[in-house]
Amino acid sequence: MERRRFITKGIAAGAIIPAAYSIIGQSANATPIGVNDNETIPSPPENDPVVIERSVSGKPHKGKVLAVIQPHCDDIALFAAGTVAKLIDEGYTAYMIRTSNDDVAGAGRTLGERVLNNENDTEAAAKVLGITKVYDLHYRNHRMDEYNIQEIKGRLIFLFRLLKVDTIVCYDPWGHYEENPDHYVTAKAVEAARWMAGSLDYPEHMEVVKPHLVQERYYFARGPQLVNRVVDISKYIDKKVESNVVIKTQGPGGDAGAALRKSLAEQGKTLAILGDNDDTANSSFVKNFVLDIDSEFHRAVPSDKEVGKKYGLEWAEQFHYFGKPESKIGEFVEKNAVKKS
Numbered sequence: 010m011e012r013r014r015f016i017t018k019g020i021a022a023g024a025i026i027p028a029a030y031s032i033i034g035q036s037a038n039a040t041p042i043g044v045n046d047n048e049t050i051p052s053p054p055e056n057d058p059v060v061i062e063r064s065v066s067g068k069p070h071k072g073k074v075l076a077v078i079q080p081h082c083d084d085i086a087l088f089a090a091g092t093v094a095k096l097i098d099e100g101y102t103a104y105m106i107r108t109s110n111d112d113v114a115g116a117g118r119t120l121g122e123r124v125l126n127n128e129n130d131t132e133a134a135a136k137v138l139g140i141t142k143v144y145d146l147h148y149r150n151h152r153m154d155e156y157n158i159q160e161i162k163g164r165l166i167f168l169f170r171l172l173k174v175d176t177i178v179c180y181d182p183w184g185h186y187e188e189n190p191d192h193y194v195t196a197k198a199v200e201a202a203r204w205m206a207g208s209l210d211y212p213e214h215m216e217v218v219k220p221h222l223v224q225e226r227y228y229f230a231r232g233p234q235l236v237n238r239v240v241d242i243s244k245y246i247d248k249k250v251e252s253n254v255v256i257k258t259q260g261p262g263g264d265a266g267a268a269l270r271k272s273l274a275e276q277g278k279t280l281a282i283l284g285d286n287d288d289t290a291n292s293s294f295v296k297n298f299v300l301d302i303d304s305e306f307h308r309a310v311p312s313d314k315e316v317g318k319k320y321g322l323e324w325a326e327q328f329h330y331f332g333k334p335e336s337k338i339g340e341f342v343e344k345n346a347v348k349k350s
């Protein structure tokens with residue numbers, strides 16, 4: 010999307026690769042495949058480097074808790090499912106929190122049918138990704154700007170404390186030009202709640218839970234944002250595809266591939282990329298059109314393949330990431346403390 014390119018290019022012109030980013034999961038000074046040493050690529054400034062997060066072996070995140078937060082049943086599947094599948098595979102226990110109830114009547118379905126179908130689709134996508142449990146907050150669809158944010162925050166704070174959440178994946182509360190009120194209201198409530206969860210706010214909670222600060226964040230956006238982490242999702246692209254295919258009621262995936270295949274057949278045509286049955290057509294439609302060729306139209310973000318290509322990866326998702334702050338006092342004391350004479 011042009012507006013995203015504007016910000017990444019604007020702040021990065023002239024940045025040279027080796028100093029511009031480091032790599033998690035491989036030798037930090039390795040040059041990504043397909044990227045030339047003296048090639049100039051868009052990248053944030055040196056003091057806020059883009060980190061490439063690659064797959065790692067084993068379960069380095071075992072014992073950690075991930076909360077995957079989305080306003081609607083298709084948001085995580087569309088924008089972050091590869092990273093979510095990767096983090097779960099690497100040991101996280103994950104919970105999904107959906108803030109809206111996705112209610113909207115029309116297209117041959119009653120409002121009640123739509124709510125139920127989207128609830129089932131959310132569960133199906135969560136199952137594909139290996140998520141342990143889904144919490145639905147059930148705020149009215151596209152009306153989240155009419156709710157008191159304290160109420161939403163209070164519920165999120167309780168869940169963050171109850172589940173002892175270490176890491177969250179959500180929309181970026183500082184992303185620009187987001188048009189959907191559910192997206193920016195949820196993002197703002199989540200950011201405030203993850204911070205307040207570590208305080209003594211909402212003291213009545215303390216009878217059943219303890220303060221618990223959420224420190225690690227992966228924020229995605231549909232508009233310009235500061236990208237400082239690119240996650241290699243090549244190993245998990247099929248999980249991401251499947252999580253979109255099982256969302257049948259809304260979203261650009263579902264049975265769209267089978268519908269296109271049927272429509273072409275009625276015109277006496279066929280498209281090789283769709284394969285020879287409805288299942289291959291549905292998967293192929295998501296992988297090739299929704300996530301790649303027609304990504305700007307279907308998702309309003311650049312293709313996952315194009316994002317990956319910039320860093321020598323096959324498929325990638327990008328985020329504004331915040332890690333756990335590290336105190337430097339211990340290191341300073343270690344270096345400078347001397348025995349009193």
Ligand SMILES: [Zn+2]
Pocket residue numbers: 080081083084189192
């Ligand atoms: Zn949404």
